[in-house]
Amino acid sequence: MIHQLGLWAMIIFVSSAFAEAPRALPVDPSDITPENDAVLIDPSPRAAEAKPLPPGEVTLPEVKPNPASDTPEIGALPKGEDAVRLQIFLDQAHFGPGVIDGKPGRFTILAVNAWNEVHGHPSNDLSAVMAAARKAVPNPFALAIVPEVATKWVNTKLSYKKAAQAKEKRMSYRSYGEFMSERYHTDVDFLIELNSQKQVYGLQPSGSLIVPNVKPFLIENLNGSRYDPVELLASRHMVIDTKVNQARIYESTPTALIVADPEGPVQVQANRALVASFPITPGKPQFIKYGLWEMKNAVQLPVWRYDQSLLDTGKRSNNALNIPPGPNSPVGVIWMGLSVSGIGVHGTSDPETIGRSRSAGCIRMANWDATRLPDFIRPGASVEIR
Known part of the structure; x- marks a missing residue:
């Protein structure tokens, strides 16, 4: 995917079905509204489900083992099928382990501890x-078609140059x-391990390959909608x-933990207020x-206002480009703007770099995780950055 430039930039809503590369607008993502009523993209035909493969x-x-790893100490981490099985289970339980790759690391441990806490x-x-x-994941792998x-979302000739990208209809795969x-919530390297380099690099529509048996992220279901507030969320x-x-994500603002007897043993209790991580x-x-x-x-398929001056100095310039929406946009496929100017939670073009490289000021997540956020939290919710 494209190199992550970082982000402290402005987002505008998609108000047409990718008709043209929109013009740059002097807007603030904290309080913007669409220019026109959204034109929804026609729903795509339902794709065939992956076929589970027998264990073994x-x-x-x-x-x-990686001696330089920053993975926290934790029992004997599973290997092989059990490692993939654990990552899939945590992912489907909404405690994201990061990329599903059969190599449990720091994010898998954090997800395990969040699940344990609940x-x-x-x-x-x-x-x-x-x-x-x-019990929940008897078959950790599946054969997918x-x-x-996919032909609507893949562009093998997508440029790496911003000026050329601004002329595209979308930032495709x-x-x-x-x-x-x-x-399937993984990376190309793991697909190559499961299949072969030749098979993955030569992949075409109707081709098949082995994938993690996880509920797929269906990018074709995104249509440029914005999410309305929902009282509970x-x-x-x-x-x-x-x-x-x-x-x-918690049901409400967490309360302070009060220990009646600080000298006594700590009793582990379920924290039902934690709903996802x-x-x-x-x-x-x-x-x-x-x-x-x-x-x-919160909006699907945001347009990114690329302003190098803003990225470098924090000062807005008039020399900017509008980069169209899509999975290879630096803001990914969803934007959730906060009440502080220019800052939001969003997807990414580089899921394999989550937790490893930093952006300018925003919060990045893998697209398959970011698109699930509106199921748990909506505009009006409080967001604490600490």
């Missing part, structure tokens, strides 16, 4: 979550392998922890807007 049919390469199990305990994963709708990797609270690179990448320290903010808007 897929052989995974041995994962070599279910009242000790931190860093793997026994309960692995038992649940083996590249749907015909650059290959069918990239389309399928994001669809607008009353929720999201904590964005820039120290551990995780966003947590996802990996994030925060902005650079000098650009992060710490504090408590309000979510002001």
Whole structure:
């Protein structure tokens, strides 16, 4: 995917079905409204579901330990099918482990601990979550077919130059392998491990390949809609922890923990207020807007206002381009603007870099995670960046 430039930029809503590259507008994402009524994209035909494969049919390469890894200490991490099974289970339970690749790392551990917290199990305990994963995910792999709708979302000639991108109708995937990797919450490297380099690089519509058996991210269902406030979801609270690179969504603003006997043993209790957690990448320290903010808007398929001066200095210029929407846009396929100017939670063109490289000031998430946020939180909710 394209190199992540970082983001402290302006977003405008898509108000037509990608008819033309829209003009640059002097707008603030905190309070903008569409220029016109949205023209929804016609729904695409439903793609065939992936066919689960029997356990043991897929052989995974041995994962070599990385002495430089920053993975927290936790029991004996699973390997092989069980590693993929655990990641799929956590992903489907809305405790995102990051890229599903059979290599559990820091984000998998954070997801395990979030799941344990909700279910009242000790931190860093793997026994309960692995038992649940083996029951819920008997078949961790599936055989998937590249749907015909992929032709609308793949452009093998998409330029890397911003001036050329501004003339495109959308920021498409650059290959069918990239389309399928994001669809199944993984990366191209893992698809190559499961299949072969020749098969993944030569992939075309109607072709098949082995994928993680996860509920797919259906980009064809996005139509440029904006999300309205919903009372229950607008009353929720999201904590964005820039120290551990995780966003947590709670039913309401968390209350302080009061310990009756500080000298006594700590009793683990289920935290039912935690409803979901996802990996994030925060902005650079000098650009992060710490504090408590309000979510002001949420829109699918945003247009990105590319202003190099704004990215470099924080000062807006008149020399800007509107980069069209799509999965290879630096803001991904969803934008959720906050009440602080120019800052929002959004998708990314580089899911494999989540937690590793920083943007200018916004909060990035993998597209498959970002598109699930409106199921848990809506405009009006409080967002704490800490």
